[in-house]
Structure formats: structure tokens, C-alpha cells
Amino acid sequence: MIKLASKHIPETTCRKLEQEAVKAVIATKTGIKDTDLLNYLLLKGLKTITEEDYWEMAKMKNKKG
Numbered sequence: 001m002i003k004l005a006s007k008h009i010p011e012t013t014c015r016k017l018e019q020e021a022v023k024a025v026i027a028t029k030t031g032i033k034d035t036d037l038l039n040y041l042l043l044k045g046l047k048t049i050t051e052e053d054y055w056e057m058a059k060m061k062n063k064k065g
Helices: 011-028 034-048 051-064
Strands: none
Touching: 011 034
């Protein structure tokens, strides 16, 4: 189970990370540390994120208030 500071990361996101951890273990048939997986996913996201993605995030945040 991935342990994250739930104050800062929504529970739904934590559940998605846990699901990815399960998929990774099944796919590789090996143990993967939670921190290694989280680091990999963050780096992967940083490679693909665009300025447009930041605008989408800002729009979502403004809708919430």
C-alpha cells in the first residue's frame, strides 16, 4: 500500500497510485518499492506535461473556488 500524506493528495489519487502499483507488480512479476514507482510516475508525467495541461489545471482549480 502506498502511504502518502492524505492532507495533500486526494484519496482518489492515492487509490489510483495503489492500482498502478498492483499493475506494475503483475506486469513485471517483481516487487517494486512504492517510492520507486511514485518517482517513476512523476518523472514520466514531467516528460509529457504541457503548458496547456497547466491551463487545464488552473481552470479546474478556479471552478472549485
